[in-house]
Amino acid sequence: MSQCAHRRVAVPSLRAAHLAAIVPLLLWLTACGGAPESATDESGLPARIRADAATLREAALRSDVGYETLARLCDEHGHRLSGSERLERAIDWMAGELRSMGFQNVRKEPVQVPVWIRGDESLTLLEPMELEVPMLGLGMSVGTPSGGLTGEVVVVEDFDELEALSVSDVSGRIVLFDAPYRGYGRTVPYRTQGAIAAAQRGAVAALVRSIGPPGLRTPHTGTMRYRDDTPRIPAAAIATEDSDMIARLADSGNRVVVRLQMSARNEPDGLSHNLVAEVVGRETPEEVVVIGGHLDSWDVGTGAQDDGVGCLIAVDAARLMLETGLIPRRTVRIVLWTNEENGLRGARAYRDAHTDELDRHVAAIESDSGNGLVQGFRFDFRPAVMGFDSAEDGGEAFEAGRDRMMAVTRDIADLLATTGADSVFAAGSGADVGPLAARGVPALGLHHDTSEYFVIHHTEADTFDKIDLTDMQKNTAAMAVMAYVLAEMEGTLRP
């Protein structure tokens, strides 16, 4: 076991001390005697921390507390759209569970959230034949007039194809964005911004091919946006199968006419809550490692993988510290955010309510991409961590800071090599920790296999049975080890 210890160099003004900011990395590397890529055997972590981490890891691999609690969350509370009473009931129930588990400072922090109500909805193909088409209105969409909107469908594959049409080609019609799925990030703009683009061409409604791989005629909902300078037209998702079918019909010269009926509506903001609980640090409780997920979900399925499981991964990771008596020197704070899905108000409210202590947030870790086999961590090291406005401002100092975060994160992830969670990517963290990252908090996300995730994402199929216990235990082990070591080690991820 290496005797390498963490060193920190105080840097009163980071902006004025680009070179000084490189020092911690150099010290870390020198003390540890290895490049970050090969630091496996010469870790900078003391033997005691490594042993504690192993204890937590093995306890996580045996625990079914998170799994069983998730079953009750999903089965007894169902889906949990923010702005609904359902979510508030689930938050209250979860607060009771957290108290029963022995956490301290269990509290709800108020958040004003949008209130969107789906209401009745349907899509009926009228020409060339009558057929009910499975659909899900997009979150935040306005409804149609009662009785619905009837219109001919104009099929486009992408925004360019829509742009190439004249307003008279589109005006009064319904645009279907039949965009092939090319990964979530690349394809989701058709869902978020399709209604804007369609309205700009005069369309009366927008339909979107569901953002995900083909399922079993399974539409995927999700949030969408409007612009103040563009008419607000209703928008809904249809399954890949029906998008294919309508495209085939149009391609073969059929006039395709549908009736879209949605009684969706947006109401004034309502009161929701972030739920917070702590393992209070034994030496410097004012320093905080945040871990969590979002307790709200879409109003379909039961929000098991998105993101009930992320919440329970964080909860059980922290609970295992209580169970094993491994209370770290810093506070580990569970935050179960509200309104991730349609507003991110919970994440912003947490940031605003805790502005005064953000410089004592040593890290924030989120799990919000399901429960696939954990492969390691993604991290999000922004210029703000070092007091810069941009990476260019930071120059080499920024690069050095990021390299150090990579090196330290890899050293910790190496403790998870037996579960395969030892890869680290500089590739983003999570939506709810994003506002913290933007204010200078080093942010991480669990990195999972997501090959099954986007088949189920935002569909009725997001239910508890999709959660594999062994995968959840490995995810919990990864969260527990990363959170514990960051809360216990001498230095932090900050330069």
Add this chain to the structure above:
Amino acid sequence: MSQCAHRRVAVPSLRAAHLAAIVPLLLWLTACGGAPESATDESGLPARIRADAATLREAALRSDVGYETLARLCDEHGHRLSGSERLERAIDWMAGELRSMGFQNVRKEPVQVPVWIRGDESLTLLEPMELEVPMLGLGMSVGTPSGGLTGEVVVVEDFDELEALSVSDVSGRIVLFDAPYRGYGRTVPYRTQGAIAAAQRGAVAALVRSIGPPGLRTPHTGTMRYRDDTPRIPAAAIATEDSDMIARLADSGNRVVVRLQMSARNEPDGLSHNLVAEVVGRETPEEVVVIGGHLDSWDVGTGAQDDGVGCLIAVDAARLMLETGLIPRRTVRIVLWTNEENGLRGARAYRDAHTDELDRHVAAIESDSGNGLVQGFRFDFRPAVMGFDSAEDGGEAFEAGRDRMMAVTRDIADLLATTGADSVFAAGSGADVGPLAARGVPALGLHHDTSEYFVIHHTEADTFDKIDLTDMQKNTAAMAVMAYVLAEMEGTLRP
């Protein structure tokens, strides 16, 4: 190429000639010089027939006519429950397609069919929380009173567990058959007979875990039965996920209450049709090889794999005989049956309308298990083929007749070895050819990989996109070769 020729021995009275019935097999085996298992290279088929079969096989592997016609059937006509106007419109459209393809004697044969109408339906979990549960009423089920039926759920895994309950445990409640899927044949009795068993114990409704592997919260419909001496209670299927959830809730001591609402109703029988078309035989047109599938479907999805694809496999197989000019000596008759799903009235009506010529039906081949990779043929050789009431009556003669059918079928299937369709199983044929088999017609079914079939079977996901062109071409090649050779070879499958 072997010069082995087919031999037939006329057997005036089969019942009186058990030994004589063995002769054809012995002749076939002697002439071919091999046991049926190893007859690959010493086929009893003349070189010309083998060459014709190869021509048809290769033409099928290039054809997309069946595939494109299936797309139009599904996309422009949708699902096709028998008793509906939708099916009759699809039959009329298909009749026009068959005439355009050049078939002779295209005609509709009337069939009286049940008329079942699904109507509105819903299932709502009320306790321990409120949640809409995806469901599909079972075909032929009665509806609930308007406003629905509310009751506590009693969960059982099998009929024995239900039998072990007292009437007072079940009376006034709703039974959920949460029977794990152990293959279609073993599990489907819970769907077909669950309502009877539940009603016998005093239940007011029956819910059934969908008969199939887990999908994406996808309920599977299908037919069910009542008994005259038992109250007719409504019955519906729920997805495996929700069956799991309700079982978990009940196991953990929750009282589970649901409201089932179904406006399903059975109306007086209506008029439907079998659709028939022919490639008239060039020498003995009165001898017939029937090939087909059923054009009706459940009222969900668009009936692509069950059984639109079976219909188009048969249609394109026969069309390729017209296209290549390979008109066999006997007639190849396409039959697209109606009402396979909820009554089998089409199959019985065909049998009754053609009673006088059934002894000149040399074979009947159905494709009704989807479009998975074709592996060969299943066959159904019943005692009636040889004039016996049972296999015991037939004794060794029956065994010999069946062995001969196996040997001949294998010789023909060997012509499909390059597409992998050269396996033959004595394992049943198809529902629609069953009534013909019972009257003495040698019956076959295409044998496919069904590993994906039962995920989609009777669900909203049974849509055209699930059909793979290459697989369909291979299935069509198998149907074309088997039908052509049986219609062209000197002997038949009958002893």
